[in-house]
Amino acid sequence: METYEVIVIGGGPAGLAAAVSAREHGIDRVLILERDKELGGILNQCIHNGFGLQIFKEELTGPEYAKRFIDKVEELKIEYKLNTMVLNISEGKVVTAVNRDDGLFELQAKAVILAMGCRERSRGALNIPGYRPAGIFSAGTAQRLVNIENYMPGNEVVILGSGDIGLIMARRMTLEGAKVKVVAELLPYSGGLKRNIVQCLNDYDIPLKLSHTVVDIHGKERISGVTIARVDDKGKPIKSTEEYYSCDTLMLSVGLIPENELSREMGVDINPVTNGPRVNESLETSVEGVFACGNVLHVHDLVDYATLEAQNAGRNAAEYVNKYNDNSSKAVDGAEINIIAKNGIRYTVPEKININRMDESVIVRFRVTDIFKNAYVVVFLDGERIIRKKRLIMVPSEMEEIRLEKAKLAAHDQLRTVTIEVEKE
């Protein structure tokens, strides 16, 4: 069986950055397996700009951002296989995949980087009553149709959910001549970035109805309209507020789910909050030598952070392989410390830290459960508070981060848990 040192599952932004980073940290045999016909992943259909502000300090479109990393992959002569579907990864890191050129094949990896990204929540997950007519699309599917396949889904559009893809598509459909009538959001706040609300909705006078949802879908062959109603604070629709909107297209932008079928099958522990693998400070999953990064780990709002995370995963995978080649002991001394998300923090990535393995510092990324203004992010080592940082505003749609210094953790005797929480003023 052919052997690679690092096999990266997925050739989107996370997979590309992870592969480049592994190579730059001394790994010769790196392979990317991608199921689409080109590298770049979802960035290929994200033709809008705003990518790269964090990393490149300039605004790139999705394809331009992807190209920076694809060029790097070519320049470093990193191997990749396109149109290739990974079917299984065994606990012993045998990767089974299939494509038209090679048929069904198996490869042995020393380290695996999971970078499969995520997929959209579909109508089935929402329980909207009504018929099942044509004309209901997830926003990302519509985006692919418009931006890649040259197909307009419809002319009169209602969007349910105010995730970023839905907002971006509201503008995109408007520019292509469609009428976007309304964006309805179940929650009292939007799931998208502020700049997208302003530049995709307000710029084109598209109304955003918060605390509203679709309660009925009309039409038999093709959707002919939807009924939208306000919901009470328990999310229950209020009958007297029902309003009918005629439309030939309903787009759903109601959340993303990390795609972890392969991870689950190989026995990787999954966090039920993120739907992504539980990882330690090295972004290593519960299966040794298997790392995760990007949207398969937790859904990001900015690709820049997925890239940074992936670079980290690539470096750690390289380090793991180098140790593996040395044949030295893989075990590291010292217990793993749990990071606990509490009071206002929905989850953290990573969830565990081993002080002996960590760099001088580690970035913990997290999301809050609600909108918090003038609140503090506080970090406790067991009972002792070591960080209290003020934030003007924190919202669930924008990922937060905090840096933990190794010196501070090491100075704490017999440290067992790190707790992160939000403290109101």
Place this chain on the structure above:
Amino acid sequence: MEIKEVICISCPLGCVVKVEIDDGGIKNITGYSCKRGITYAQKEITNPVRIVTSTIKVDGGEKPLVSVKTKQSIPKNKIFDCMDEIRRMVVKAPVEAGDIIIENVAGTGVDVVATKEVQPAFLINQ
């Protein structure tokens, strides 16, 4: 005297900045939480601009469309004129990222450039 509201996008706070305008221009700005709000509101009122991104049809390409953008931002009120030209345009493969597809779009002085490459279809089929 007229009051215009601008939602600042400099951070998630999204301050509603109120700008008082009369014939002589901006008279007063209120509602911001930091100075970024003032700069943003001034720009949005005096000269709002946007980068426009879209796709253009490709003739004889491996893909039916190439993604494009205005190389610099254009005035907000020129967006739909710009889109009219973009939607009428057809380009022949091959296209390289950075190629100018439309010069001086909608008289803005700004070019529309490709943001991705599209190879001719026959190269792919070989």
